[in-house]
Amino acid sequence: MNKIDIHIICGPTASGKSAHAMQKASELNGVIINCDSQQIYDALPILSAQPPQQDKDQIPHILYEHLHPNNICSAGNWREIALPKIQETIKENKTPIICGGTGLYIKALIDGLSPMPDIPEEIRTKVVEKYNKLGAQAFYDELYKRDPEIAQRFHVNHKARIIRAMEVIEATGKSLADWQKLPRETPPEEWNFIITKVLPTREQLYQRCNARFDIMLKQGALEETEEFSKRIDDGEINENVPMAKALGFKQLREYIKGETSLEDAIETAKTKTRHYAKRQNTWFKNQI
Template identity: 50%
Template sequence: MAQGRDEDRHRQPGAAGNRRGKRHPEDRRERGRQGARRPRNRPGEPRPVAGRPDGQGARDLRPAQGAARRADYRRQERRPRGGKGPLSRRRHRRGGSGGCRHPRRRHPESGGRRESRPFHGPVLRRPQGRHALRRPQAERQVTLAVSQKTVLVIGGPTASGKSGLALSVAQKKNGVIINADSMQLYDALPVLTAQPSSADKAAAPHRLYAHFPPEAVCSSAKWRDLALAEIEAALAKGSLPIVVGGTGFYLKTLIQGLSPIPDVPHELRGKIAAVQREMGNPAFHAALAKRDPKMAAKLHPFNTQRLVRAWEVLEATGKSLADWQELPRETPPAHLKFVTVTLLPPRAQLYLQCDERFGLMMKAGALEEAREFMTRVQASWPLAKALGYPELASHIAGKLSLTDAIKLAQAATRHYAKRQVTWFRHQLKSDLVLAKTDAAAVTDIL
């Protein structure tokens, strides 16, 4: 009987009742009488081949692939229904449609007992008890803490409308505005540096504006410490911290962290700045290349600020700034979640806003402000580089007419805005990019 069934099963493909590998009816009837299916060939065992009347099988040439796929599937850690909770193997070991590739079935001659195919993979232990389908409590607490510690960061070029956007969001979300503009940190030139007016300060709390005297020097590390302190103070009161400014390196330092570079004494910084002015940029860059070729190779010869910074760090610490930058960064606190918004108007609109804002500054007394500041300013002060001040100072000194000074100041503002746009597009990852001020769109992502 068995030989007859083998011959029927392996009849020619063109024979009736056996097209496309269908089993012979006699074979199906006999299998029903026995009450069990014929087990599949295991990988590596001979399998019957159509067209062989002798019933001899051919060696399976693909056993490793199928076995590997089945073993990998069995080893996969399965998540419970819904996609939440820890990895669990409960459904993998359970029969039926719960994840087992070959569902278990009842054997008709076993008295109703369940029987399953042999399992050739490792025995997997599943989590026990009610904690098998839940995330660890510590993970849930961290997730909740992060969602409660949101910090809004608004960046963009000068004259783009950042301050107005921050004020609108602060009024809607009970926010505290924290300054991230390197020029607005100083208690001088409030008109030329576009510091918030008295009405704006009355509408919402403002922090770190006019914080330092004009002769002070504020590094990015010092500003970061001040900003983090103000953020924690705002969160303690239940307010939303809104960090706004156009100094991109400040924002990047706050979000991504900073290498632990020691502070440089103010006297040494002034001395090196004087040497740079005396030597000029090309000669100063060449001198730095002899002392610190690794850092000099990274800097443009006319990037005055970074050249002076590299020299002063080398002089103060005896170590290259490039070596300091390779150290692990001091990352921000883990409980803070930064939501970044970048305001990038179209270039034509941005340039128009730059020109119009400087005209408004002139009507608000920028010339008289610059005249007063000239009586006490020193060339080494950072505020001496504020947009518009060098041109107005040249006019006050009789070197330029007022019309030419205004045109040059507006051109300098546009050029600076262009550089800022390039930086924000490539250096700061944003959650939302706006072409115009839209407080509703910002509040939607908080």
Template identity: 45%
Template sequence: MPVIIVAGPTASGKSALALDLAREFNGVIINADSMQVYRELRVLSARPDDAELSRAPHRLYGVLSGRQACSAGKWREMALAEIAACHAAGQLPIVTGGTGMYLNALTNGIAPIPDIDKSIREIITAELAALGHDAFFARLQKDDPATAATLDSANTQRLIRAAEVLRATGHGLAHWHGAAMLPPPNGMAFLKFCYMPPRDILYDRCNKRFDLMIKQGAIDEVKFLLSQTLPPESPVMKAVGVRELASYLAGELSLAEAKALAQRETRRYAKRQLTWFRHQMTDRETIDTQYSESLEGKLRNLVHQFLLTAPK
């Protein structure tokens, strides 16, 4: 069963390619971006606009509330259901996004970590606030040294995740990652395209994209988010641009300062994505040139050949 993957860092141009392939090959675009799953983040996550949505079917965009946490396991379950529906309807699934953890879970399998009740995360988050970051990390080092040794101590979300898994299951993340993996889907074949533009071009696109987001209503989107009184640890509150524009709305930054900080964070995020794809998605067809008519023809030929040989 064939599946196309169109990956790449933010602002790289992958969405346009996915849309062209969907129109050419009777495809359905399935989101693999961890922020685009949230309905409250249409502008700041650069979700497809109405014109793009009208050109091809799109799935898993804006399907979750910001009060929900979407893990790689949860996304994988939703994506597999959408892929199966595509195949049953005779359509080509085109999985598109820049969240490497999600794509890896789909193509290579995932550790079988049980679902964690939301109440446990709330307790762990309160403990972090009470103890302070350093003491919380020191406790994790004592309780689960194998996992703590693999973590960036500055990454609060990863620390909370490690602590909640340990609390809920009695085993740390290192234990679960060493367990037998849930395998990749049986019978699926993947053709992976990865957009990797030169860094200077990518950074310029990142800067221009955030300018466009401001014009499209990013400030009002953040105002609405703040009115929902979501927990600070909610993934939507960690999205690039939310914290910076919230500081502007609070009078702590000028709009120019908030925009410059958000653009810097977008560039840093894109750099991390480039690094991940370069080292983790090695079985890819790399696209590092401007999208053109000749490139479009080459990519279509690759898809045609893939569809002729992929198991049905």
């Protein structure tokens, strides 16, 4: 069986993944396929560090700015979208270059996933509203009553996980644990994953994080935060969308609302970015 190389360029935020992917794609007649859970959304292109247009003009880029901010893109959702794009790239005799920092997307691609149900948007909204109304402990207690097997796996503070578990049982009447016991859907046997981890030293990574945020501000990050905040306030975009967790968004929004100074907002955003990059760095060293 002839093996087909699938290149994966991964690492923490601000590590330089995109530059590595551009170089690899230039060498291998490649197509860059996004595996970043922020860059997949059509919003906040500066804060999410979307590739510049000149890079997109030079090398094909896929799954960037692909979804509306109100959509949810779990690892399973991303895998379902990405697999056909990888297959199309191969049929065109080009090399897939998977690039991004969302480790769970990469694990889902390499290891496969058990099939998971699609959750209707109205159920997602209902469950989030219930969480906000009850609070973490009461919500967790209700999940424990309805699905003790899965609840025992999570801590009360694992907000996203316990919400997901409640969504599944609300939508299907079955425990998330039951779905996870189904056989994994694995990638084609002929795919050969070649992984490049871009892992700068901690000092280099922190310097890159700080410098990049300064560049983002010069490029208009504050203005795009104000525009995105208005879309939330107007009800066009849900308050709890994934993009609202974009690094720096919360702090800049607080400045826009008059809740903090610009200097403090910038410093806090840089600190949060460095801490996030550190966690990513550790994850990639140990998990991929």
